[in-house]
Amino acid sequence: MTVTPASFIKGAASLAAGMGVTIKSFFQPVVTSQYPREVLEITPRFRGHIKLLASPENPLENMCIACGICVRNCPSGSIKKVDGEKREGEKRKRATVYMLDFTTCSQCGICVESCPSKALGFSGDFNIAGFKRADFYFDLVKEFDKRKKAS
């Protein structure tokens, strides 16, 4: 291929245009983050997996009364088991087990809306990862207790 003066000028102009775009971007505001070193604040409307919410009277207790309404209402059958026990002196049961299969959950929110105790919300957990299906099958009571211990 022979380089003519015209093709050389065209190539140099194209290179200068490309460099112009690159140099201009050095002076633009940064729009990306250095994840995972820098973690952005998640918007409150983000829907991660469902989580049990704490009682306003006792933040160490979750508000689930193990009524089973969410189990019956979940269109995906993702809430596999909810169980609870009635402690001495308490009028209602407290959840002791709440098994969620997050692999089938569509984050539709029906369980959150239909819970009579307002015991459910969405977590801001956006980066859960695992190698096997079982990693996304978890007990929300244990997850709640872990969160409370960490806070």
Ligand code: SF4
């Ligand atoms: S989360 Fe709500 S609807 Fe589901 S079992 Fe608990 S109290 Fe009932």
Ligand code: SF4
């Ligand atoms: S968000 Fe929807 S799919 Fe997920 S557990 Fe609740 S009702 Fe089921």
